[in-house]
Amino acid sequence: MSPTAGLDTAACNADAFATTLQAAPDAPTDASAYWLDRGLLQWPGVAADDTGTYRLYHSATGGITAGPGAAVTGADGALALSPIGTPLPPTLAARSDFIGEGVRLSLAPGDVTRVPALLRGQLVLVREDADGRVLAATTVQHPGALDDLFAAATALDDLGATPGSDGTGFRVWAPTARDVSLCLYDDGDGAASARLPMQRDDATGAWSTRLPGDRSGDYYTYLVDVFVPGTGVVRNRVTDPYSVSLTANSKRSYVADLDAPALKPTGWDDTPRPTPLAAPTDMVIYELHVRDFSRDDTTVTDANRGKYLAFTETRSDGMRHLRSLADAGLTDVHLLPVFDLATVPEPGCIEPDVPEAAADGQAQQAAVMAVAARDCFNWGYDPYHFNAPEGSFASNAADGAARIREFRAMVQALHAAGLRVGMDVVYNHTTASGQLERSVLDRIVPGYYQRLDANGKVTTSTCCDNTATEHLMMGKLMLDSAALWAEHYRIDSFRFDLMGHQPRDAMEQLQRRVNEAAGRHVNLIGEGWNFGEVADGARFVQASQLSLQGSGIGTFSDRARDAIRGGGAGDKGAAMFTQGYVNGMHYAPNAHDTASRAELLHAADLVRAGLAGTLAEYVTTDASGATIPLSRLDYKGQPAGYAAQPGEVVNYVENHDNQTLFDVNAFKLPADTSRDDRARVQVLALALNAFSQGIAYFHAGGELLRSKSLDRNSFDSGDWFNRLDWSATDNHFGTGLPPAPDNRESWPQMAPLLADPSIKPTARGIAFTRDAFLDLLRIRDSSTLFRLRTADDVKRRLRFHNTGPAQNPVVIAGELDGRGYPGAGFEALLYLVNVSPEPQVLPIDAARGRRFVLHPVHRAAGAADPRPHESAAFDPASGHFAVPARTAVVYVIE
DSSP states (O other), X not given: OOTTGGGOOHHHHOSOSEEEEEEOTTSOOOOOEEEOSSSEEEEETSOTTOSSEEEEEEESSOOOBOOTTSBOBSOSEEEXXXXXXXXXXXXXXXXXXXXOSEEEEEEOHHHHTTHHHHTTSEEEEEEEOTTSBEEEEEXXXXXXXXXXXXXXXXXXXXXXXXXXXXXXEEEEEOTTEEEEEEEEESSSSSOEEEEEEOEEETTTTEEEEEESSOOTTOEEEEEEEEEETTTEEEEEXXXXXXXXXXXXXXXXEEOOOTTOGGGSOTTXXXXXXXXXXXXGGGOEEEEEOHHHHHTTOTTSOGGGTTSGGGGGOTTSHHHHHHHHHHHHTOOEEEESOOEEESSSOSSSOBOOOOOOOOTTOSHHXXXXXXXXXXXXXXXXXXXXXXXXXXXXXXXXXXXXHHHHHHHHHHHHHHHHTTOEEEEEEOOSEESOOTTSTTOOHHHHSTTTSBOBOTTSOBOOTTSSEEBOTTSHHHHHHHHHHHHHHHHHSOOOEEEETTGGGSBHHHHHHHHHHHHHHHTSOOEEEEOOOOOGGGGGGSSSOBSSGGGOTTSOOEEEOOHHHHHHHOSOTTOOGXXXXXXXXXXXXXXXXXXXXXXXXXXXXXXXXXXXXHHTTTBTTOEEEOTTSOEEEGGGSEETTEXXXXXXXXXXXXXXXXXXXXXXXXXXHHHHSOTTOOHHHHHHHHHHHHHHHHTSSSXXXXXXXXGGTOOOTTOSOGGGSTTGGGOOOTTSSOOOTTSSOOOHHHHGGGHHHHHHHHTOTTTSOOXXXXXXXXXXXXXXXXXXXXXXXXXXXXXXHHHHHEEEESOSTTSOTTEEEEEEEOTTOTTOOSSEEEEEEEOSSSXXXXXXXXXXXXXXXXXXXXXXXXXXXXXXXXXXXXXXXXXXXEEOTTEEEEEEEO
């Protein structure tokens, strides 16, 4: 069989994306054994002293049958394997330490050279009795062999399509493929103009071809003939994992030279970027979804609403708001996923007709969910092609050039507004695996790119089909992709989804790559959660909270977040009423509160831990009176302090996940809390975040009392439950019960809240919160003392007053020493946060006789909150501070 004989283009144009060339329906699919390298295998669960002999059967067409008690049939041959007991080399031992105990088997030296060819077909490992009958059989997970055999592929710098005046090259890594050919198309939806054979490089396992002329603007796919366990030999028509753009709905890859002038918006090469930050702790981040930004902004032209180009409309309400944030001290806009994603129909997506119904009605969510699979909204944590901009945000998804040019125009506009651009990336999973149509990687190299469990099934701990960045070429894809965004789109920082599923080593390599690509430091932050099949370093040293010390990479901290808000991020039902530090724990109980004073004291300790940058070695006096490092302060059985440097922690009180801060407080605040006080509690949480050492991270709309009508997971809840109102008129609370799939079990708790008109804020309350947040940004921006550079700086210059068992637990008091510190601006700085609904007087002996005055932002004529100026007071003779109710106030010595 010669797949490319005659170069027939029928397979390029077929409706089916895959064709079975040779079926193997009865072949074994369990894969409980592992290739360690090209010549060694390990079979967990089979003891080295088990009787029998071991053979590795092979078949080019997948016809092997290996039933227990019978001889193997359908094989082309077999290789004998020998059990060995010698120790593995240290590097190999470390890489395979997660594999369960079992017999280790070696190929004969002469057979090792046959492995590359045999990996292109079916392989079944069998233990046989003396009569050749099967005692046990399994297929073998092959990433260890592929990484050993084809490590040279990591040096390839031209994967994908590389057009130029001297010709256009195409290269794809497919070491287990039997044949690969290239389908070329003149446009995004016409028939193929040619099908061309590609040549295999045995050293790298990559297939390539080169065509005369610059083929920029053409489209292409690959035909990959490959053995798929459980299916047989399949011809897959598949897009390029290294696609830099695509046609609508990602059906075909697009040939593009990203340096071509036609792919750049006017002025791209000359538009200056914001000055690099002096330190990671200078970052003040605003997390924003591209569609949310402008979909409901009536000051944006209709054609650009929900699109990249909305950011270029400088007079819109949204851009005016972003500029005001930037002027106050915001440094970065972090965009939720903007790479090519799978679940939004790029042309023809639906905008549901949502009825105006009762505040606690079900009709709104029913209308949204009826078309959720076909609507225009999704968060985007469903990656399809990592290197290409998403088409649904472009003016014309069918035009491969448009999304590139318009993405750049968005970045250019944000840079012009003084804002750096961060990108939320999702390299920890793919949308699909196996033979599903949207499975790009696994249909090219089956069983390699995804992380598999002990039986060879794809792990899904991240919600979807996990990738294995510990494998060389998946790690390379992640590094190459991030470098592309940094170089060609001028991305200034990256936020990694579920970064704890990546190896620390891979993330440190990525840091070097993106810095080199950008010609400047690119900040990396991510979710360092420790869970799933990689938890506690089961497969490698993770890029997780407790494993990144000294890396300079920041992880989100749940310590202060949970203490400030109360409860946990995943709470449901009655647990959602559990109060936290700012919303009444013990001191202003709601109807469900059972918290003790001791719990309030511990929450205050955790809030201080966040204010101290969650540093492991920062020493404090805890609620018991003990002097301890934060690594010994308990957070749900973990150390509250874990970071080595303040730039390694990201402080936040809300983000896209779970309920918004306003909605959290709707559950937790006492029912009779006034609208004004609800706004004040929101500001208190934002203030504690703004005053914390480390990186400050805020969710778009937190300063506008943003509500998602109590939705705990709005990833697919459509525009209705994800709205933003830059005019500060409405926060969209009480616009219907949130969608049933993630909220139905909590509807009984939600409905009475949504129906309560006293919870919904007025425009005045929204404007107050917005303006108070701007003042918080100005205060943080006014002094480097809020963003100390090193752990030693924090240890020497930050001290907390009012600690220990006798403290007044509703007031946090932190003092920062500015003497001799570059950029401090003040000799000293003292912040006090009173979360109580009552004014408090706090004595601080160390303040006696000192010259504390209100911060200049509080003293300014346009200060948003009048309470610090009107009601706060300091008596230098006694060292007493009067702090107004539910107020954050900052004093300075100038």
